[in-house]
Amino acid sequence: MQFSIVALFIGAAIATPVALSGELATRGDGPCGTLLYGNPHCCSSDVLGLLDLSCSTPSSANDMADLKKSCGDEGLQARCCTINLAGLGVICKAA
Template structure:
C-alpha cells in the first residue's frame, strides 16, 4: 500500500514538473530605458557631439517600451535620450535608451 501511494505521488510530482511554467506578462516587467550613470529618461531637441543635449524635459507620458519612448518624444519633435546630468533644460553625457534602434 505504501509503495502504491509513493508511486502515485512520484508520478504526480513528475507530471507537475513537466508542465511549462506560466509566462510572465509584460506588465509585470516594467520597461527601464535608462540605468546606471545615464539614469534620467528625457526627450531632447538637439544633440551636441553626443556630449550634451539641449531643450530637454522628461517625457509627458511614462513609456511602456522602447518604441513608445521613441514615439512619445518624436510626437513633440524631440528624441529619446538617457542622460547623466539634466540641469535647466540642458543635459550632459547622454546616450540612446535601451531598446531604441537607429538614429533618433
C-alpha cells in the same frame, strides 16, 4: 544525540526549495535602465554627445518604443542621459 536529529530535521526543512507560483515580476527599470544613462529625455539637439539642448522628461515612457514615439510626436530626439541640469541633458546617448 537527540539534538543532532532535531538539528538535522530543522536544517532539511529550511533547505527545502519552495515552488514559486506564477511568473516572476519584472523590475520597472524604465526605458533607459537604471545605470549611468538612466534618465529618459526628449531633446531638440545634441552637442558631441556631451550636452543635449532643450530637454524635457516625457510624461509617459514605459519602454523604449514608447519613449521614441512620445519624443517623435513632439519632433524631438529620444535620449538617455545621466542627469538633467536646467533643461540640458548632460552626457546623453541615443535611445
